[in-house]
Amino acid sequence: MLMDNFTKTYKTKQCRNFSSSIGCTLGLLCNFYHTEEDRRRLPDQTYEPILCIEAVISDVCAHESCQYCRNQVEYLFHPSNYKTKECIYRRASRECIHKMCPYTHPEDKSISQQVEEIKAFEPSIIVPAVELASPEERKFYIYKEEIKKYEDRKTEFKSCSYKSFNVAYAVDLVVPYVSAFLNTEGGTLYYGIRDDGMVTGVILTRKVRDNFIVTLDSNLNRFSPHLTGDEYEIKFVDVMKKEDLKKINDMYVIEIKVEKSKNNEVYFTHKSEAYIKRDASITQLKGLSLVKFYEKRKGAASGGATSEGAAP
Secondary structure, eight states: OOOOHHHHTTTOSBOTTTTSSSOOSOGGGOSSBOSTTSOOOOTTSOOOSSBOHHHHHHSBOSOTTOSSBSBHHHHHTSTTTTTOSBOHHHHTTOOOOOTTOSSBOTTOOOHHHHHHHHHHHSOOSOOOGGGSOOHHHHTOEETTOBOSOOOBTTEEEEOOOSSSOOHHHHHHHHHHHHHHHHHTTOEEEEETBOTTSBBOOEEOOHHHHHHHHHHHHHHHTTOBSOOOSTTEEEEEEEEEOTTTOOEEEEEEEEEEEEOOOSSOOOOBOTTSOEEEEOSSSEEEEOHHHHHHHHHHHHHHHTTOOOOTTOOO
8 A cells, every 4th residue: 555654654763752751642553663573673674474484473673674564563564465454443343442453444535644643643843741731631541550649638649459340348448438538528438449559450341340339339329318329429430551552451540539527427338427528538436536536526506616527
C-alpha cells in the first residue's frame, strides 16, 4: 500500500522524552523509536518484507545492513506489508486505540486525514509527568503507576492481600471506612492501590463483582441511622497496561465515595460499631469517647460550636 511521508518516517527518529529523566509516557503509542527493537530504517533502504530469523529468535537483528526486516516494527510497516491485513481488534468488534495501527480498519480514512490526526497526536516537547491527565480525568488507571494523590482524612488506599479477591474480607474492610467517612468529612476509599500510591488493582470476575456489590449493600443497608443509598457510590475503574494502554481483563480499582453526613448523626455499622477518620487511619469510638463524640455531633446539630470529625 502507498505510504504518506509521515508514515514513511514513523519510528525512524529517536524519542527525545525516552532518554530524558522523565521518560516517555506514551509507550507503544509513541511515534518515535525507543530502542533498537522498535527502530525502523527508512523504507527507501533496500530490505525484503520478511522478518529476519534473528529477529524471530531475539526480537531484533543486530546487523544494520540486514537484507530482511530487523524487528517487528520494520516488518509491519514495510511498504509491502503495511495495511495488507485486517486489524484483529476490529475483526472482533473491539476498538483499536493505536493511531498508527499497521492493519486495515473498515472505517479507514484517507491518507491525508490520517496524517493530520497523527501529527496532532505527536508529542513535540517534553511534558513533565505531573501535567499528564490524572486517573480521575482519564477515567482509567495504569498498572503499577504511582498516582499523584496521598492518604489523608478524605483519602484511603487499600490493596488486595489475597491472590484471589475475597469478598467477605473486602466487605469487612470497607464497612468501617464508610462509617468513618460518614462520621467525619466524607471521602473516598481506593481498593486496589497500595499505601505508597502504586496501582496494583484487584481481579474481579463479573460473578465476584456482583457478589461484592450485593454483600456490601446488604451490610450498608443495616447501618443505623438507615442509609438511603445516596450517601455512597461504588465505581469499578479499568486498569490498563502501561506498555500499550490495553485493558487488563477483569482488573479494576474499586472507588467507594462516601458523602459527609448532612444531619450530624453518628453512624453505626451493622455490628453496632462507630468509627471516625483520622489522617491515615480510622478509630473506633468506644465508651466515653463515643459519648463525647455523640454529644459533640448533637451539639453541632443544635447550633453548638463544634468541629465536626475532630478527634474526641
